[in-house]
Amino acid sequence: MVQLALSRRGVLYAFTTIFVASPGFEPPYAAGFIDLPEGIRVFSTITGIDPQAAGLREGMEMELVTYKIKEDAEGNDIIGYKFRPATS
């Protein structure tokens, strides 16, 4: 087993816009699978686009950002990762 720092950029494999979600999430939001060059596929919500504007395509370059996912029951921010269309 090797510990590896994964790339922060990948390619969008599949995506959708979610309208009904678990408590604490605020639909509609976009989400998808991003393929990283190391051979790993990652699920992530997608930020940086209007989730209802049909701006995503399979094969798009995506980049990792850290982001507030939601708040927990005590109101603390839960920070995780999201991907957005690559800006450069």
Place this chain on the structure above:
Amino acid sequence: MREVVVIGVGMTKFGRFPELSPRLMGREAVWKAIVDAGVSPKDVEVAYCGNAVMGSITGQTCCLGQIVLKEVGIKGIPITNIENACASGSSAFREAWIAVASGIYDLALALGIENLTASGSVEKTTEALAGASDMEIEGRLGLTMPSIWAMRAKRHMTRYGTTLKQLAMVAVKNLKNGCLNPNSQRQKRVTVEEVLSSRMIAEPLTLLQCSPISDGAAAAILCSKQKAARYTAKPVSVAASVLATGTYEHKREISTSEIEQRASSQAFEAAGVGPGDLDLAEVHDCFSIAEIMRIENLGLCKPGEGGKWVEEGFTEIGGKLPVNPSGGLLSKGHPVGATGVAQIAELVWHLRGVAGERQVKGAKVGLAHCSGGNIAGDTGATTVNILKV
């Protein structure tokens, strides 16, 4: 391994019953199966209870089988509670089959039960069902079960040109069949337009393309073939009962399922039949696209042809290979743990010739498929059961 037959089945009406105690719902299904089998509760030697998320919904995290079965006087025997997401009930059925096929027991009960509406909200039920995904890396980050299926649908459309109309036609067919099924939650025919314009859940899957949130229970009683003659003149033989899990590789194509292909091959081989020998199939249509993908994955039609098959009417009750004559999950609803056992009940009714207006004429061989969970883009567990008379 000796031959095992199903001698009794029973199910409740599926629907929204948030205030109905699960023990009463389970009792109804079990008692119907006991009466259908002509056995006494004391004859049951071993029992398996399939349930997926009752712990999240009602807090009943443990011993659900024991609580339900004591209501019908089934106590003291080995009772095991089984969870395999949407394949919980069918996995319970398989354990019951193994118990009798092995020769350790002569008479076994499989119960499937679920209550999803008692959570009080769609969001809480969505969260409970997201528990069938990998919570650490998907569920807690915003994946929902409809969303993974939405992505599968879009990949299928990209690869094969499957259309929104074909997706909708699965729902149209199954809701039409459901109108012939008194146990079905949905009892209304719909058009393609109504399906596509219903509320969006995860793009492109609309409400009528999603199996409804539902409560229900179903039970089956299995017996050794030798012993069955004292109970029934119409035993239904379990020709194959397969459970498979995934290889979980990254970067595989999500519009197909390696697990389902493997499980169905194993089942056909064990049963000594092929897809062409089937008279009917109950296939896990949790979403419209799921039925299209699964008739491909199970080898009932070629990859990419699933959409065309529904469009051409091949899977209608009078068609080449009736799929989901019960109305499927899209019409009946999907009380997760109950679904697999309800599929068995449906096959048994057709194979006995008592399925009423839904009857597939001359049915002799049927297949029931369930898949549960989402791990690395494929299912968590897949069951394929083949029944024959």
